[in-house]
């Protein structure tokens with residue numbers, strides 16, 4: 001006898017609001033499989049052609065918004081659920097976050113936000129959980145919008161700033177420290193929380209042509225940058241062909257730093273020691289003078305493969321899978337070395353909405369150790385007189401100024417100030433080093449330093 005078919009809740013998903021279901025699937029992938037929202041969401045949207053442009057935009061707003069706002073959402077929910085949030089079924093917690101985000105941030109009318117979330121809960125988790133979700137979301141709705149909720153949650157100014165700007169407290173502290181005080185802290189954090197514009201880089205085409213093709217505008221700092229206000233850059237023929245690529249304008253400046261560094265003597269061999277997935281290597285290959293050979297390495301095989309793909313049309317390049325600390329190249333082989341070091345990524349949070357909650361202060365020390373080793377190895381890889389550009393997509397003082405100051409203290413190393421190489425970029429100097437900020441420059445918070453081997 002065939003056993004009776006059990007109706008799995010997923011079978012009822014068909015009748016659900018597609019945008020909200022997709023947003024839930026993103027939150028669920030992030031919580032249960034440590035997925036990256038910026039990779040998972042586009043994949044789900046491709047797999048669900050029934051979602052029109054408006055649905056896709058709403059799913060994106062919901063998923064990214066709820067992930068960014070997780071700190072405030074959880075602070076609200078913790079006061080309304082009798083158990084610690086960590087003891088809830090993770091799917092129920094994600095559904096509560098989605099509903100709460102709609103109520104306090106998007107101001108979706110209570111009946112729509114609550115009813116659709118209860119429907120999702122019934123279909124995905126079961127009827128038992130839908131009662132809890134209904135009761136909690138009604139209390140959220142009764143508490144008003146985000147401002148009222150933040151007032152009700154109370155706490156000191158630091159907690160309020162962290163909740164209001166959607167950052168964990170330790171990241172707020174790191175940004176305050178890097179900015180040198182409170183004066184610009186709130187605008188900086190708000191800019192770090194806002195959805196970024198898409199920036200393109202014109203690698204093997206004129207920037208004007210790229211602007212015309214994409215409908216974007218020339219970026220203010222990099223001579224290769226075009227900024228887009230919307231649309232899918234993957235649809236552009238020049239991006240498909242590799243003549244252009246998506247790249248934050250700050251990352252473009254970090255690559256240009258290496259190319260612009262003053263250098264005496266031989267200038268034939270450049271190295272990008274942490275090159276994967278190949279963004280900066282692609283720009284370096286395009287802007288290097290004729291006769292320069294570019295070597296690009298990455299420790300991870302799959303990242304080195306991505307570099308190979310990014311450089312597929314470039315002549316005189318070599319891509320290696322190599323650990324920059326135990327390199328296959330001889331000491332002093334290169335004239336210019338870019339070290340775009342692995343880091344916490346605290347300066348690129350606006351692109352990866354969930355990363356701020358995944359990172360912890362304990363991540364910093366092991367990264368600093370790696371960064372110090374890689375920087376020492378990068379300095380060994382350049383000839384006397386050669387230059388090393390040290391770059392991170394984080395403003396955290398320990399992995400930026402802290403790391404470079406150690407190398408700068410050596411007798412055979414001299415610091416070359418960054419800001420004079422970019423006279424067109426105001427507010428760039430961080431002492432002798434350079435620091436871009438989303439609220440000042442509309443870029444990721446990239447840190448840049450330039451060192452010369454003197455002997």
Ligand SMILES: C[S@@+](CC[C@H](N)C(=O)[O-])C[C@H]1O[C@@H](n2cnc3c(N)ncnc32)[C@H](O)[C@@H]1O
Pocket residue numbers: 251273274275276277278279280281297298299300303322323324325340341342343374
């Ligand atoms: C910030 S990413 C580089 C981004 C890249 N420069 C770009 O613009 O596309 C850092 C890279 O360093 C690589 N990495 C980490 N440790 C390394 C090591 N010891 N040697 C070489 N590469 C390493 C990681 O695999 C990662 O791809």
